[in-house]
Amino acid sequence: MAARTASRAFLRSTPATSSFRPAVRSTRFALPTQAFRASARRGYASEAGEAKSSNTLLWAGVALAGGAGAYFYLQGGDSVSSKNFVPTKEDYQKVYDEIARRLADETDYDDGSYGPVLVRLAWHASGTYDKETGTGGSNGATMRFAPESDHGANAGLKVARDFLEPVKAKFPWISYSDLWTLAGSCAVQELGGPTIPWRPGREDRDVAACTPDGRLPDASKDHQHVRDIFYRMGFNDQEIVALIGAHALGRAHPDRSGFDGPWNFSPTVFTNEFFRLLVDEKWQQRKWNGPTQFTDKTTGTLMMLPADMAFIKDKAFKKHVERYARDSDAFFNDFRDVYVKLLELGVPFTSKPEDRFVFKTSE
Numbered sequence: 001m002a003a004r005t006a007s008r009a010f011l012r013s014t015p016a017t018s019s020f021r022p023a024v025r026s027t028r029f030a031l032p033t034q035a036f037r038a039s040a041r042r043g044y045a046s047e048a049g050e051a052k053s054s055n056t057l058l059w060a061g062v063a064l065a066g067g068a069g070a071y072f073y074l075q076g077g078d079s080v081s082s083k084n085f086v087p088t089k090e091d092y093q094k095v096y097d098e099i100a101r102r103l104a105d106e107t108d109y110d111d112g113s114y115g116p117v118l119v120r121l122a123w124h125a126s127g128t129y130d131k132e133t134g135t136g137g138s139n140g141a142t143m144r145f146a147p148e149s150d151h152g153a154n155a156g157l158k159v160a161r162d163f164l165e166p167v168k169a170k171f172p173w174i175s176y177s178d179l180w181t182l183a184g185s186c187a188v189q190e191l192g193g194p195t196i197p198w199r200p201g202r203e204d205r206d207v208a209a210c211t212p213d214g215r216l217p218d219a220s221k222d223h224q225h226v227r228d229i230f231y232r233m234g235f236n237d238q239e240i241v242a243l244i245g246a247h248a249l250g251r252a253h254p255d256r257s258g259f260d261g262p263w264n265f266s267p268t269v270f271t272n273e274f275f276r277l278l279v280d281e282k283w284q285q286r287k288w289n290g291p292t293q294f295t296d297k298t299t300g301t302l303m304m305l306p307a308d309m310a311f312i313k314d315k316a317f318k319k320h321v322e323r324y325a326r327d328s329d330a331f332f333n334d335f336r337d338v339y340v341k342l343l344e345l346g347v348p349f350t351s352k353p354e355d356r357f358v359f360k361t362s363e
């Protein structure tokens, strides 16, 4: 609750950044008869001798009930194969609402919210993309499998994947790859960030599609490494800086990355604080028995990774950091655009960008 209250308080004290028209999607349910055929087939398999007559009854029922009846059957029935279900925007909003509800309920974690680790899951699922080979990216959700789940960069993300399991169980028709990215969109919105337009279309792939280790950034490295990694995904300097603003959220965990602490004082609220503190604070090397990281001179309680410091050491990066530190609206808008791009890297959509959904944030 604390996180949500803080997030709402923040929203109240902040001018609206921008407004978005809800995307309208034309997809409708597939012909309900397909679903009934599937359940009829299952009837054959499990009920052997009686199958024929029950099928006859079923088909008579279909004829009588028509499309509307089939609709309700689809809505309520777990027995309907997910293959035959063509979800609409409203169905995805239900998934969004379920994630938002779980975020509001499950506050006994970290700083009071699973939101930050969901953002990190969506980012690590997507940030494996390689524009040269077209491999990696959110399509596939291959982090479900070793070796990708065991890659050092993904330590701790099982927490986020497990958090989403009950959602997957409730909406079995959604792919893990769509679910993880939708959760990334939901978390940013629920934590007070910009709306993140999102569209479905990702398909889960098997272990063979796992990406090699080393595609995600190494926090102990400098600006050259950061550029190499993000240029490989197809981002420019301004986009890279906007993305790193997500470090307003969450914290580093000694048992995950080895680093320790939050970047700012409101780690469950999406703000431009990462940039403001980066330029306004004096950052000094922390004296501790751990990897090199930086701490703020004023309180000694906040944290910057060596890779975060690269964003003020490098002049081309710093220019954007200063702009976002001063202009929260510019950051929110640019973050929305680049995070949408990140979550869509390498996904073979059949829909168009204008078909994206804008989800309603919870009250």
Ligand code: ZEM
Pocket: 116, 117, 119, 120, 123, 156, 217, 218, 219, 220, 226, 243, 244, 246, 247, 249, 250, 251, 252, 253, 254, 256, 257, 258, 259, 305, 307, 308, 339
């Ligand atoms: Zn992060 N990130 N990240 N990041 N990140 C951590 C945590 C979080 C880097 C990095 O090494 C680390 C982006 C870019 C980069 C989030 C989102 C995004 C942690 C701490 C490390 C070490 C992990 C831990 O111990 O739990 C580096 C080097 C980056 C680029 C140079 C981008 C881009 C992100 C999203 C758009 C978030 C939300 C967290 C906090 C996770 C949590 O559990 O609280």
